[in-house]
Amino acid sequence: MLEVSGAPMRAQEIQDAADRGAPGIGLATVYRALKWLIHSGDVVLVELPGDTPRYELAHQHHHHHFSCRSCGRVFEVDGCPGDLAKLAPQGFAVESHEVVLYGRCAGCVS
Amino acid sequence: MLEVSGAPMRAQEIQDAADRGAPGIGLATVYRALKWLIHSGDVVLVELPGDTPRYELAHQHHHHHFSCRSCGRVFEVDGCPGDLAKLAPQGFAVESHEVVLYGRCAGCVS
DNA sequence: GATTAACTGAGAATGCATTATCATTATCCA
DNA sequence: TGGATAATGATAATGCATTCTCAGTTAATC
Numbered sequence: 001m002l003e004v005s006g007a008p009m010r011a012q013e014i015q016d017a018a019d020r021g022a023p024g025i026g027l028a029t030v031y032r033a034l035k036w037l038i039h040s041g042d043v044v045l046v047e048l049p050g051d052t053p054r055y056e057l058a059h060q061h062h063h064h065h066f067s068c069r070s071c072g073r074v075f076e077v078d079g080c081p082g083d084l085a086k087l088a089p090q091g092f093a094v095e096s097h098e099v100v101l102y103g104r105c106a107g108c109v110s
Numbered sequence: 111m112l113e114v115s116g117a118p119m120r121a122q123e124i125q126d127a128a129d130r131g132a133p134g135i136g137l138a139t140v141y142r143a144l145k146w147l148i149h150s151g152d153v154v155l156v157e158l159p160g161d162t163p164r165y166e167l168a169h170q171h172h173h174h175h176f177s178c179r180s181c182g183r184v185f186e187v188d189g190c191p192g193d194l195a196k197l198a199p200q201g202f203a204v205e206s207h208e209v210v211l212y213g214r215c216a217g218c219v220s
Numbered sequence: 221g222a223t224t225a226a227c228t229g230a231g232a233a234t235g236c237a238t239t240a241t242c243a244t245t246a247t248c249c250a
Numbered sequence: 251t252g253g254a255t256a257a258t259g260a261t262a263a264t265g266c267a268t269t270c271t272c273a274g275t276t277a278a279t280c
Contacts, residue, residue, distance in 0.1 A: 121268080
């Protein structure tokens with residue numbers, strides 16, 4: 001009933017996609033569905049610096065994101081630099097981290 | 111004329127600080143000054159996921175940020191995990207990256 | 221000191237994502 | 251089929267950072 005592509009989508013993009021399958025879907029309905037899905041843990045809010053909020057299917061595995069400066073699309077990145085706790089100053093307790101890569105995606109590099 | 115602490119500050123915080131030194135400073139003036147300073151390269155806009163924009167003095171050295179979940183303050187972190195280009199999928203060109211650590215700062219850990 | 225130009229602060233206006241409102245429509249069950 | 255209840259869509263309202271507006275003030279020039 002709610003199609004979420006592999007990449008994090010903006011609420012507006014989700015509405016567009018939903019509207020393509022079932023014309024007449026309102027933004028309010030999209031937000032209502034997102035509210036549920038986030039609450040149930042099926043969807044996760046993804047906020048990248050300087051970008052409007054996006055939503056993606058909740059994955060079990062830890063991952064990060066790649067933002068293409070050319071086309072604006074956001075991709076998931078499986079790898080992780082690993083232990084970043086040692087970067088923090090003495091006495092700081094690191095509980096989690098976010099990594100965002102910027103550059104050009106395969107489609108925009110060529 | 112514009113005092114910027116070691117940590118990235120919100121526009122509102124900058125106004126508060128400026129107002130303390132020279133009462134009557136308006137937000138408009140703060141934004142006008144920021145516009146200049148950013149344009150001249152002396153100040154950099156720092157956007158952390160899910161947080162309101164902050165501004166910090168432009169440093170030459172590459173660094174990242176630590177956001178304290180307890181007190182909300184943001185600190186600079188000198189270290190860097192290094193080469194993150196290998197995390198991206200085949201064919202993706204990584205040009206830069208952002209790393210944000212979350213946890214508790216020294217003051218909030220104790 | 222008078223005139224002009226540049227700057228300032230207060231508050232209105234804007235843009236945007238999100239939420240609330242509410243009349244309408246679909247669903248369910250007797 | 252009818253009536254109660256829940257879901258929906260359009261749109262207005264909200265909250266927020268930021269920009270615009272404009273009258274008043276300061277600074278600069280002659």
